[in-house]
Amino acid sequence: xxxxxxxxxxxxxxxxxxxxxxxxxxxxxxxxxxxxxxxxxxxxxxxxxxxxxxxxxxxxxxxxxxxxxxxxxxxxxxxxxxxxxxxxxxxxxxxxxxxxxxxxxxxxxxxxxxxxxxxxxxxxxxxxxxxxxxxxxxxxxxxxxxxxxxxxxxxxxxxxxxx
Amino acid sequence: xxxxxxxxxxxxxxxxxxxxxxxxxxxxxxxxxxxxxxxxxxxxxxxxxxxxxxxxxxxxxxxxxxxxxxxxxxxxxxxxxxxxxxxxxxxxxxxxxxxxxxxxxxxxxxxxxxxxxxxxxxxxxxxxxxxxxxxxxxxxxxxxxxxxxxxxxxxxxxxxxxxxxxxxxxxxxxxxxxxxxxxxxxxxxxxxxxxxxxxxxxxxxxxxxxxxxxxxxxxxxxxxxxxxxxxxxxxxxxxxxxxxxxxxxxxxxxxxxxxxxxxx
Numbered sequence: 001x002x003x004x005x006x007x008x009x010x011x012x013x014x015x016x017x018x019x020x021x022x023x024x025x026x027x028x029x030x031x032x033x034x035x036x037x038x039x040x041x042x043x044x045x046x047x048x049x050x051x052x053x054x055x056x057x058x059x060x061x062x063x064x065x066x067x068x069x070x071x072x073x074x075x076x077x078x079x080x081x082x083x084x085x086x087x088x089x090x091x092x093x094x095x096x097x098x099x100x101x102x103x104x105x106x107x108x109x110x111x112x113x114x115x116x117x118x119x120x121x122x123x124x125x126x127x128x129x130x131x132x133x134x135x136x137x138x139x140x141x142x143x144x145x146x147x148x149x150x151x152x153x154x155x156x157x158x159x160x161x162x163x
Numbered sequence: 164x165x166x167x168x169x170x171x172x173x174x175x176x177x178x179x180x181x182x183x184x185x186x187x188x189x190x191x192x193x194x195x196x197x198x199x200x201x202x203x204x205x206x207x208x209x210x211x212x213x214x215x216x217x218x219x220x221x222x223x224x225x226x227x228x229x230x231x232x233x234x235x236x237x238x239x240x241x242x243x244x245x246x247x248x249x250x251x252x253x254x255x256x257x258x259x260x261x262x263x264x265x266x267x268x269x270x271x272x273x274x275x276x277x278x279x280x281x282x283x284x285x286x287x288x289x290x291x292x293x294x295x296x297x298x299x300x301x302x303x304x305x306x307x308x309x310x311x312x313x314x315x316x317x318x319x320x321x322x323x324x325x326x327x328x329x330x331x332x333x334x335x336x337x338x339x340x341x342x343x344x345x346x347x348x349x350x351x352x353x354x355x356x357x358x359x360x361x362x363x364x365x366x367x368x369x370x371x372x373x374x375x376x377x378x379x380x381x382x383x384x385x386x387x388x389x390x391x392x393x394x395x396x397x398x399x400x401x402x403x404x405x406x407x408x409x410x411x412x413x414x415x416x417x418x419x420x421x422x423x424x425x426x427x
Contacts, residue, residue, distance in 0.1 A: 005393060008397055017413060
């Protein structure tokens with residue numbers, strides 16, 4: 001049934017509305033979105049419709065980069081990348097790596113004021129480290145962190161077949 | 164059954180039509196109208212209404228017991244009667260009067276200072292799947308399916324299920340000439356609001372529902388397995404009939420699918 005719930009588009013609808021209300025009405029309640037996101041990790045992703053809806057969720061959440069949405073999505077992404085290897089290209093297309101890096105930077109800047117941010121910052125780092133296991137994604141990370149010439153060099157090394 | 168003979172209620176005579184009340188379903192449709200009318204007459208005995216202040220403690224206790232007894236019959240009868248075509252000509256009135264009153268009943272709280280409904284609601288919903296109905300062979304799962312269908316229709320009154328079960332057609336046919344679409348839209352908004360409210364009332368926390376146990380969880384899981392209810396809720400979230408139903412529709416998600424988190 002969880003698979004049906006996700007495949008019927010409920011997750012995407014709830015995420016869209018949650019973002020809308022947080023932007024338009026200033027609502028900060030993400031409990032329902034969090035519930036469905038958590039449930040989605042239990043769905044059978046052999047169903048194409050489920051994959052489509054989860055991919056849609058990744059793109060939707062990329063548009064809502066408030067702190068609460070960040071935290072919601074970072075926690076989900078950490079699990080999803082381990083469970084669903086097929087979602088990695090979607091994460092790349094949704095330009096998640098710059099967003100995750102921004103999350104880490106945000107954590108560094110607000111650490112003294114909000115200790116709880118450390119957890120989500122660490123999660124973002126964990127996701128980036130996980131993505132770095134694949135040379136293609138590692139290149140993305142390095143290109144973002146290092147100066148262009150160094151990043152290019154590291155990318156070449158990372159993609160080297162003799163490595 | 165209620166302690167007081169319901170036939171004695173004077174305001175019910177308007178509904179009495181012996182020529183029509185022939186089948187069992189019609190008879191039960193009449194019964195439930197009696198219950199609704201009795202509830203309207205009694206009001207909310209848990210509120211300190213001026214007209215009940217003169218009652219003794221014993222009389223108040225009797226009144227409250229009667230009130231609970233009515234609720235216990237209403238929650239069993241309403242969805243079942245509301246869904247079948249056979250209880251015509253009462254169904255339309257049941258739908259309009261019953262659902263409004265029903266939500267008011269379920270929203271009862273012991274005092275105005277309490278944020279959440281009191282244990283009466285939890286108590287009766289807590290026994291929803293186990294309460295036998297005399298003379299009716301229904302098991303818990305089919306009752307739950309009736310509830311899921313009822314909620315689906317309330318939340319999405321113009322949806323496929325509502326049309327398949329004849330609710331929309333019946334309402335359309337009943338509309339008198341000159342009644343515009345605006346009236347129908349208002350009816351639908353009211354229906355969706357009450358359906359979503361009922362769904363949010365089912366979202367009880369353990370502290371407000373001490374009876375939460377396997378049976379309760381089973382009931383909620385059975386509700387959440389309804390594809391029609393999922394469709395209605397998803398439609399309501401995407402296309403709420405009124406803007407102020409946005410938050411309520413999202414709360415319905417939490418009510419309906421929260422128990423999934425603990426399912427292995």
